[in-house]
Amino acid sequence: MFSGPQIASMMLDLGVTHVVTVPDSTIGAWGDAMEGIPGLEVIRVCREGEAWAIAGGLYLGGATPLVLIQCTGLFESGDALRNIVHDWKLPIPSMIGYRSYLDQSVLPGDTCLTFTEPILDAWRLPYRLITAPTQLDEVRTFLAAARQAAQPAVALIAEGRA
């Protein structure tokens, strides 16, 4: 979909200071590409719920974090994002990989396709589905607008094979 350098460049454009992440086979390469870039820290966490809480603390301390996880991690994140985004009203942006959206050959009938978007709706997270490499600017614009409005936002990135 997108290359690591493309994502790293976009993070810097958006003023992101910390990317809090659990990798998958797509977004993992993005995290690797962001390592060592001045002004951008990659925080690798053990489980996705941690990511929202760490991002919340970063935000409270004046940083500009972004959560980068797969949709399976979204399912794990419920209590943490409920607390950080809704209880505390912290507008944490995220990029979430949408497993199997583009290719179900490895996991036919992957239930990620059944539950990801309803779960985003249930958690009242505004999202933009991104399905093509030509949409990078759309991701940038969407996340920038959310930051300007101090709203949470999810760029939901279609992925290929699991």
Place this chain on the structure above:
Amino acid sequence: MSLAGMPMREAVATLRDARGPKDIVIPSMGSAREWMALGPVHDLDFILVPSAMGHATSVGLGLALAQPDRRVIVLSGDGSLLMNLGSLVTISAESPANLVIVVFVNGVYEVTGAQVTPGPETVPVDYAALARASGIQSVFRWSSLDDWRSGIDSALGAVGPTLVVLDVAPVPGAAGPRSPGPTGERVKRFMAAVGVNPIPPVSS
């Protein structure tokens, strides 16, 4: 297993007395109840009520990374830490020198009625060993109030990340902490106290 230990309120009061004027303190669950019962909260207290299960350590990590010139002190229970044990590894990996985690170990989920926390029946979970095994170098453990009072300066002065294990007695019949006010307003006040420009909260 439920443990004998120092009185919870006095253990918290010791920390309250020792915190520095620029320190950020994040009390949660039972420690938040005791912290608020002991007097007015400081502008740099972030009372993590309401909370997500076990995430005080992670919020503290984020604040410690964003505010490296301030000491950040997280107050957690053993039940809470069990829900987010992986955070010890993440904290070790990030290694913020300014982060202190104080774990009040009473062997029960106190605020839900003192049900026992998971663990072996005969040997208490060794949180200090878990922290060391996660790579955290500055680890302290005290079981008596006198020892805690004597040792607190060494713990708060250690190069972090630091984990302090305090064996405390459960508080019979203790309720959960009550929210001290609307979260959006508390966020604005806290960020202003930290010196960060508050950003309008998201409506949900």
